[in-house]
Amino acid sequence: MSGVYDLLAPTFQWATKAIVAYMIGISLIYFVMMILGFFALRRYHGRLLRSERDALFRSSIVPRISVLVPAYNEAGTILDSVKALLTLRYPNHEVVVVNDGSVDGTLERLIEEFRLYRSSRVPTGDLDTSRIRAVYESLDPIPLVVVDKDNGGKSDALNAGLNHSRAPIVAVVDADSILEPDSLLHVMKPFLADGEVDHTLASGGIVRVANGCRIEHGRIVEVGAPSSVLAGFQAIEYLRAFLGGRIAYSFLNSLLVISGAFGVFRRTAVVEAGGFLLDTVGEDMELVVRLHRRWRRGGGRDYRIVFVPEPVSWTEAPESFEVLNRQRNRWQRGLVESLWRHRRMMLNPRYGVVGMFAFPYFLLFEMLGPTVELAGYLLTGVGLAAGFVPLHLALLFFFVSVGFGVLLSLSSLLLEELTVRRYPRPADVGRLFLAAVVENFGLRQLLTVWRTKALFDALRGDRSWGEMERVGFRASKPDAGAAP
Amino acid sequence: MDRRTNLTIWLQTLTVLVVYGAAIGLVHRVWFSGVVDSLVLALVLAFAVVQSIAIATLLLALVVSKVIVGRRERRFRKVEPVVRDLLVDWMTEPEPSEAERARGEIESFADRQPDAVERCAVDLIASISGSELVRLSDLLVEIGIVERWSRRFRSRDPERRRMAVNRLARLPGERGNGVLRDALRDPEASVRIEAARALLTGDGIADIERIFHLAVTESLLVRAVLVEDLRPHAIRLAEQAIPRALAGGDPREVVVALEMIEAWQKSLSVPAVAPLLRHPRPEVRARALRVVPYVSGSVEVEGDTLAGLADPHPGVRLAAARAAGRIGIEAAIPALERLLHSRDRELAVAAAYALAELGDGGADRLEAAVRSNHSAGAAVALEALERFRTDRLRRARV
Numbered sequence: 001m002s003g004v005y006d007l008l009a010p011t012f013q014w015a016t017k018a019i020v021a022y023m024i025g026i027s028l029i030y031f032v033m034m035i036l037g038f039f040a041l042r043r044y045h046g047r048l049l050r051s052e053r054d055a056l057f058r059s060s061i062v063p064r065i066s067v068l069v070p071a072y073n074e075a076g077t078i079l080d081s082v083k084a085l086l087t088l089r090y091p092n093h094e095v096v097v098v099n100d101g102s103v104d105g106t107l108e109r110l111i112e113e114f115r116l117y118r119s120s121r122v123p124t125g126d127l128d129t130s131r132i133r134a135v136y137e138s139l140d141p142i143p144l145v146v147v148d149k150d151n152g153g154k155s156d157a158l159n160a161g162l163n164h165s166r167a168p169i170v171a172v173v174d175a176d177s178i179l180e181p182d183s184l185l186h187v188m189k190p191f192l193a194d195g196e197v198d199h200t201l202a203s204g205g206i207v208r209v210a211n212g213c214r215i216e217h218g219r220i221v222e223v224g225a226p227s228s229v230l231a232g233f234q235a236i237e238y239l240r241a242f243l244g245g246r247i248a249y250s251f252l253n254s255l256l257v258i259s260g261a262f263g264v265f266r267r268t269a270v271v272e273a274g275g276f277l278l279d280t281v282g283e284d285m286e287l288v289v290r291l292h293r294r295w296r297r298g299g300g301r302d303y304r305i306v307f308v309p310e311p312v313s314w315t316e317a318p319e320s321f322e323v324l325n326r327q328r329n330r331w332q333r334g335l336v337e338s339l340w341r342h343r344r345m346m347l348n349p350r351y352g353v354v355g356m357f358a359f360p361y362f363l364l365f366e367m368l369g370p371t372v373e374l375a376g377y378l379l380t381g382v383g384l385a386a387g388f389v390p391l392h393l394a395l396l397f398f399f400v401s402v403g404f405g406v407l408l409s410l411s412s413l414l415l416e417e418l419t420v421r422r423y424p425r426p427a428d429v430g431r432l433f434l435a436a437v438v439e440n441f442g443l444r445q446l447l448t449v450w451r452t453k454a455l456f457d458a459l460r461g462d463r464s465w466g467e468m469e470r471v472g473f474r475a476s477k478p479d480a481g482a483a484p
Numbered sequence: 485m486d487r488r489t490n491l492t493i494w495l496q497t498l499t500v501l502v503v504y505g506a507a508i509g510l511v512h513r514v515w516f517s518g519v520v521d522s523l524v525l526a527l528v529l530a531f532a533v534v535q536s537i538a539i540a541t542l543l544l545a546l547v548v549s550k551v552i553v554g555r556r557e558r559r560f561r562k563v564e565p566v567v568r569d570l571l572v573d574w575m576t577e578p579e580p581s582e583a584e585r586a587r588g589e590i591e592s593f594a595d596r597q598p599d600a601v602e603r604c605a606v607d608l609i610a611s612i613s614g615s616e617l618v619r620l621s622d623l624l625v626e627i628g629i630v631e632r633w634s635r636r637f638r639s640r641d642p643e644r645r646r647m648a649v650n651r652l653a654r655l656p657g658e659r660g661n662g663v664l665r666d667a668l669r670d671p672e673a674s675v676r677i678e679a680a681r682a683l684l685t686g687d688g689i690a691d692i693e694r695i696f697h698l699a700v701t702e703s704l705l706v707r708a709v710l711v712e713d714l715r716p717h718a719i720r721l722a723e724q725a726i727p728r729a730l731a732g733g734d735p736r737e738v739v740v741a742l743e744m745i746e747a748w749q750k751s752l753s754v755p756a757v758a759p760l761l762r763h764p765r766p767e768v769r770a771r772a773l774r775v776v777p778y779v780s781g782s783v784e785v786e787g788d789t790l791a792g793l794a795d796p797h798p799g800v801r802l803a804a805a806r807a808a809g810r811i812g813i814e815a816a817i818p819a820l821e822r823l824l825h826s827r828d829r830e831l832a833v834a835a836a837y838a839l840a841e842l843g844d845g846g847a848d849r850l851e852a853a854v855r856s857n858h859s860a861g862a863a864v865a866l867e868a869l870e871r872f873r874t875d876r877l878r879r880a881r882v
Contacts (some may be wrong), residue, residue: 024524392525
């Protein structure tokens with residue numbers, strides 16, 4: 001018995017120490033990124049003023065945008081979404097809805113509401129897609145195009161939208177996303193601010209959780225914190241992801257993700273890169289990584305992929321564990337797929353800071369992090385019970401996982417209050433502070449289990465999306481939201 | 485962000501990390517070094533303490549700042565009616581002694597609560613004009629409020645500079661224009677925009693030409709904001725500033741100047757555009773072709789537009805096709821018909837739309853293309869015909 005103890009105790013202790021070192025590493029990098037992001041945000045003077053936005057809204061030289069909206073069985077929300085998109089404050093945009101073989105009457109609702117006729121509009125792009133059944137335009141002077149096609153998935157629908165768009169810039173929007181009225185102007189700012197050459201390939205902004213907000217006709221009319229615990233956790237998570245990491249990544253020009261809920265791309269860049277990839281569940285991240293890869297290869301072209309620290313889009317977070325699990329599983333698999341597909345960028349100096357920093361960070365911490373953390377919980381728990389791990393080591397693990405988690409969540413919420421400040425009621429801020437603490441006791445651990453399972457699902461080659469039933473924004477939806 | 489800003493951000497981050505390191509070391513030494521055996525655990529606990537203190541301090545600062553702002557707001561609300569009445573008295577009181585009394589009290593307020601006087605004055609300026617505006621502005625100069633704004637313009641904080649420019653922009657005549665002209669050279673685009681828009685509300689051609697030059701040399705963002713403000717001055721700019729920009733050696737500035745003309749969509753007399761149709765740079769030729777419908781309809785331009793349809797550069801052919809349709813050059817029909825079958829789908833669509841704009845002659849060719857076996861050409865021809873007829877239907881309904 002003593003022999004087994006002598007063998008297992010040092011092994012447990014060594015493994016726990018390694019995990020603790022790993023957790024300290026992840027927390028410190030995250031901490032540094034947050035400070036870097038804070039100062040970068042303070043130096044961000046690019047916020048468009050109301051008067052400037054008004055002037056841009058009247059301007060005749062802002063580039064045209066095609067807003068691509070893939071829609072699959074969105075009959076419940078599509079009319080509100082399209083109306084809200086058509087009335088965005090932007091002087092020159094068209095909305096291209098791609099009906100991806102819906103069977104719930106999505107197309108019929110659009111035809112009836114917007115008096116669509118079967119148009120002869122030809123595609124100007126050559127990306128491969130499923131069969132296009134028809135293209136519709138409105139009899140009224142509404143800049144709306146509806147592409148009806150066989151079902152082929154989100155990427156396929158986006159490629160069809162790219163083929164039928166005629167603008168130099170495309171915005172990719174989830175049908176259930178709610179955009180701020182000036183969101184297109186905000187995310188276009190980096191494109192407009194380019195000097196002589198078109199440096200900016202893509203830009204995205206802050207996506208927020210819409211649960212708890214009052215929504216009317218596809219618009220947020222009153223901001224509020226989620227009342228449900230699960231959505232509150234996710235609100236904190238989104239803040240942490242957007243304010244904690246993306247600003248710093250953007251500062252380092254190594255942003256690997258632009259949320260699929262709302263991102264803007266230079267059309268020629270996406271077409272040149274081959275459009276959206278079909279056999280992936282993380283098409284948003286995959287495209288951004290591919291753009292980096294393509295533009296940095298062969299000496300590298302001067303380019304930027306930018307995160308705009310403006311709240312531009314709202315998404316409804318899942319409020320059931322089952323749906324949340326499915327969503328996180330898909331995000332994690334998307335991450336694994338993107339990293340695996342572009343593994344040659346890993347630690348490759350040709351890809352600059354993307355290859356040498358962002359890629360290893362995403363692999364070590366975003367992809368493997370949950371699994372290592374889960375291993376830490378198991379090792380510490382079993383080791384402590386069996387007497388293999390001393391109390392101080394277990395405490396240490398608890399502090400670096402849960403304790404640091406609480407501090408980072410609180411810090412991102414504080415960053416929100418110091419900079420963006422979108423929650424007007426002190427009670428909302430208080431509720432979120434509470435959620436920032438509580439999420440680390442239970443939900444965080446549950447997420448590590450789900451994400452670890454997703455890692456193995458991805459390694460097994462699972463590429464399913466799961467069900468996407470939507471019955472209206474205010475009603476419960478099984479699979480909502482976009483990867484933060 | 486420029487290199488200097490990047491460096492500053494890195495230095496600030498490094499400074500915070502060093503301060504954190506020192507604080508963690510201190511907390512570790514004072515509280516944990518003798519109590520916790522494990523060095524790593526002690527350091528982790530020290531970090532947790534430091535970070536908790538930092539969060540609590542920032543949170544406290546946030547609350548305190550909210551309280552201070554709230555108190556200031558309450559104080560302002562208390563004096564606002566009084567100051568506002570005094571300012572109105574100063575502007576409108578016909579009795580000199582009463583006006584002087586009001587002025588004395590305003591000066592006294594300006595010494596004690598300059599922010600309140602400033603806010604009230606700014607609110608008032610937005611709603612007055614003529615002699616009252618001049619009188620109030622003179623008072624603001626005399627009691628030092630304008631000097632405050634000028635000082636603020638020298639701040640390192642771009643937001644303060646922009647606010648200063650915003651305030652100075654409200655003054656009539658030349659009162660703030662010196663600073664506004666300096667602000668056109670500000671490193672921050674939003675400050676330059678604010679100053680440019682303010683100067684454009686005046687009537688001085690020198691300022692208008694200066695801002696046109698600024699727009700031509702700046703990013704698309706600045707141009708996009710200024711283009712509509714410059715539109716009312718287009719005819720005056722066409723006299724000297726535009727020809728000067730078009731004659732400049734920098735192709736980028738020439739393209740941008742042409743872009744502005746196109747955006748205004750005003751009929752302008754700019755003979756300098758015609759020679760640009762034969763410019764060696766394709767982007768200049770293409771942009772000049774886009775402007776042709778607005779500046780001239782001479783035979784010479786028609787010839788260059790027809791030549792543009794056979795230009796080796798696809799962007800020039802595209803612009804020539806659109807120009808041919810807009811101007812209505814019937815001689816372009818055969819060339820447009822050929823472009824209808826181009827493999828460049830965007831060019832084919834442009835050619836089809838141009839044919840649709842060329843009346844019956846063009847429509848006949850489109851119908852012939854629809855009946856032909858060339859599927860790509862037939863598709864774009866059908867789209868153009870359909871769009872042409874749908875638009876006509878819409879117009880008829882209106």
